[in-house]
Amino acid sequence: MSANNDQLVAEAKRKASYAAINEHVTADTKVIGIGSGSTVVFCVERLAQRMKSESLSLQACIPTSFQAKQLIIEAGLPLSELNQHPTIDVAFDGADEVDTSLNCIKGGGACQLQEKLVASCAKKFVIVADYRKDSTVLGQQWKNGVPLEVIPMAYVSILEVAYGTIHPPHYLLFPNGAPSPTYHYTFFSTHFQKLKALGGKPTLRMATRKAGPVVTDNGNFVIDADFGNIKDPVALEKDLISIPGIVETGLFCNMATWAYFGMDNGEVKTRKL
Numbered sequence: 001m002s003a004n005n006d007q008l009v010a011e012a013k014r015k016a017s018y019a020a021i022n023e024h025v026t027a028d029t030k031v032i033g034i035g036s037g038s039t040v041v042f043c044v045e046r047l048a049q050r051m052k053s054e055s056l057s058l059q060a061c062i063p064t065s066f067q068a069k070q071l072i073i074e075a076g077l078p079l080s081e082l083n084q085h086p087t088i089d090v091a092f093d094g095a096d097e098v099d100t101s102l103n104c105i106k107g108g109g110a111c112q113l114q115e116k117l118v119a120s121c122a123k124k125f126v127i128v129a130d131y132r133k134d135s136t137v138l139g140q141q142w143k144n145g146v147p148l149e150v151i152p153m154a155y156v157s158i159l160e161v162a163y164g165t166i167h168p169p170h171y172l173l174f175p176n177g178a179p180s181p182t183y184h185y186t187f188f189s190t191h192f193q194k195l196k197a198l199g200g201k202p203t204l205r206m207a208t209r210k211a212g213p214v215v216t217d218n219g220n221f222v223i224d225a226d227f228g229n230i231k232d233p234v235a236l237e238k239d240l241i242s243i244p245g246i247v248e249t250g251l252f253c254n255m256a257t258w259a260y261f262g263m264d265n266g267e268v269k270t271r272k273l
């Protein structure tokens, strides 16, 4: 992306975030969920501005990641946690892709577990995004797959396709000393077979400035599973979460009721249910 394009996208994120905070944070809003990623940075920025200039009754901001926690602290906003405030007035979060029914793919930054928990405890879940995330069918724009948070103990069972060769000891087969045949096999692990049956192609997300896999804020790994265009995200989310070892999926279905997209012409497009 060129520097100009970077600026355009950043401006789109800022405009969407400012519009969402302006419209959904009122004088009565007490508890806010703060999502993760590069777009919510602008939500926090706008919230901090409004806290200084208006008399808001905000009591607590609930983070969805290490990053969100740092943002809240640095902005001087009231930090709390879900266990202290299990009911959230409104949660704001970014998305990797949003379809026409406001179903989303999230987890490009590996934060989907805490994000889904916070969003599910919110009376209202508002998405903020730039124009590249606006889609009709999930999988059309976001080509990195659905992020699945998996416990480390389970990752091989979800990923593994083993190819091998068996050379049985010849004396077992041919006691007369004839040469033994070799057998080639392909082994699909149980959970991989389920994922494959759903049309998924899984890869373990590797870290870039650390040797080994990405490790989430919860100590888990992320498997990105590519399903192409997702016709029925609701069914897919249910099927995926039923696979043992998958702690959370990046499919957020029937959760958001509002989305704000910053467009490349400087306008903000709103979609609501």
Ligand SMILES: O=C[C@H](O)[C@H](O)[C@H](O)COP(=O)(O)O
Residues within 6 Å of the ligand: 035, 036, 037, 038, 039, 040, 093, 094, 095, 096, 106, 107, 108, 109, 110, 111, 112, 115
């Ligand atoms: O894990 C990360 C989150 O789901 C983000 O909200 C999502 O990836 C969108 O991030 P960004 O606002 O940076 O595009």
